[in-house]
Amino acid sequence: MADFFAVIRHFFSRQDVVWQLLPLLIYPVLWFVLRFVWNYPDKASRRFLISRLPKRSRGTIRRLLFIFRRMFAPLVSLILLYGVRLFYVRTGRVYGLLDEFIVVAWVLLAYRFIIAVLYAYLPDRAVKNYHRRLLTPLFILFATGWLLRTIIPPLEFLALSVFRFFQTSFTVGSLLIPTLGLYLWVMTTLALEAILRAIFARRRVTDRGSLEAGLTLGRYALIIVGIAIALRSAGLNQTTVGFITGGLSVGIGIGLQGIISNFVSGLILLFERSIRPGDVVDVGGTIGTVNKLSIRSTEVRVGNGKDIIIPNNTLLTSNVVTYTRNDRTVLVDVAVTITKGDDLKRAMEVLLGIARKHPKVLRNPQPNVTVSSISESNIKLSLNVWVADLNFGVKNDLYVKVWEAFREEKIAF
Numbered sequence: 001m002a003d004f005f006a007v008i009r010h011f012f013s014r015q016d017v018v019w020q021l022l023p024l025l026i027y028p029v030l031w032f033v034l035r036f037v038w039n040y041p042d043k044a045s046r047r048f049l050i051s052r053l054p055k056r057s058r059g060t061i062r063r064l065l066f067i068f069r070r071m072f073a074p075l076v077s078l079i080l081l082y083g084v085r086l087f088y089v090r091t092g093r094v095y096g097l098l099d100e101f102i103v104v105a106w107v108l109l110a111y112r113f114i115i116a117v118l119y120a121y122l123p124d125r126a127v128k129n130y131h132r133r134l135l136t137p138l139f140i141l142f143a144t145g146w147l148l149r150t151i152i153p154p155l156e157f158l159a160l161s162v163f164r165f166f167q168t169s170f171t172v173g174s175l176l177i178p179t180l181g182l183y184l185w186v187m188t189t190l191a192l193e194a195i196l197r198a199i200f201a202r203r204r205v206t207d208r209g210s211l212e213a214g215l216t217l218g219r220y221a222l223i224i225v226g227i228a229i230a231l232r233s234a235g236l237n238q239t240t241v242g243f244i245t246g247g248l249s250v251g252i253g254i255g256l257q258g259i260i261s262n263f264v265s266g267l268i269l270l271f272e273r274s275i276r277p278g279d280v281v282d283v284g285g286t287i288g289t290v291n292k293l294s295i296r297s298t299e300v301r302v303g304n305g306k307d308i309i310i311p312n313n314t315l316l317t318s319n320v321v322t323y324t325r326n327d328r329t330v331l332v333d334v335a336v337t338i339t340k341g342d343d344l345k346r347a348m349e350v351l352l353g354i355a356r357k358h359p360k361v362l363r364n365p366q367p368n369v370t371v372s373s374i375s376e377s378n379i380k381l382s383l384n385v386w387v388a389d390l391n392f393g394v395k396n397d398l399y400v401k402v403w404e405a406f407r408e409e410k411i412a413f
């Protein structure tokens with residue numbers, strides 16, 4: 001590797017190379033200026049051009065403007081590179097490195113065009129994963145490799161020794177190629193999982209929990225197989241791979257006990273389907289609706305609209321009350337306290353009347369009022385009503401109605 005860095009230093013110390021790199025120093029400034037200048041015609045075009053077009057054409061024009069905006073800066077940069085190259089040709093300067101940059105600029109333009117088209121016609125969420133995880137790394141890898149070949153021959157670069165481990169010499173090629181292969185393996189696995197999810201989403205799958213668990217197990221199994229193949233391709237023998245895998249397993253098992261426990265608990269919950277999205281649960285006094293069940297944790301939305309993340313191990317080892325496992329009707333208890341001087345029967349009639357008039361209270365089972373306790377000065381009543389689904393607004397509405405009715409009836413509350 002020392003020889004490689006010496007070659008790099010010698011390459012960048014050449015005067016002809018420095019002259020070809022100078023135009024690239026203004027590239028970041030140019031990119032920023034072009035993006036700043038573009039904002040003005042972009043906003044004006046939306047108000048002036050798009051508003052004056054037929055409605056059926058506006059969507060197409062917006063997409064075309066979006067694509068052109070994404071390609072504007074690299075297109076101008078490509079034109080400037082050709083201009084600098086023409087100037088160097090006429091002045092007799094060396095321009096070979098500029099030709100390599102022009103090739104990269106063309107690839108950048110194509111890359112930006114593909115990304116722009118995808119974002120223009122597909123949902124952002126569907127494009128972002130492949131944009132950041134696949135297309136961008138591939139472009140960076142191509143640009144780096146293409147420019148590096150002008151400094152050192154590719155085969156010579158791949159044969160450079162990096163370090164020794166377990167009496168095995170690792171070269172750039174033995175590390176780079178398995179790493180790239182593993183990355184593509186993982187991306188292919190994730191893409192395959194997404195395709196299977198899309199296929200099963202269109203079909204009526206009765207056991208969604210087993211499906212989720214199966215897809216998750218398949219994903220991790222394929223990733224583990226890919227890691228083993230990558231280690232073997234890097235030049236490690238089976239004994240070394242087994243030693244490393246065993247050591248990592250012990251280390252991960254000790255250091256990540258909580259994560260592994262939540263992972264296994266998530267698989268059990270998905271297989272058994274004891275808790276499903278949409279269920280109303282009570283976990284340690286926290287009542288809410290299961291919004292999302294993942295492999296590591298469960299997201300529960302409580303009455304104030306906030307989401308609580310509960311580790312799956314907690315759900316599996318705690319006493320969880322499910323209100324909607326077999327029947328989605330939920331009992332709502334409204335506690336009311338009156339004084340002994342008030343008319344008890346009248347207070348109970350008022351409570352029943354409020355419950356019967358509320359549109360979200362079920363008629364069957366019928367609401368009822370019971371006396372919870374009697375003290376020296378107070379009587380505690382409990383209004384029990386059934387609703388079709390857990391709705392925290394019903395309880396609040398009932399309390400407001402009780403306060404208004406008791407105030408009208410002059411019942412202390």
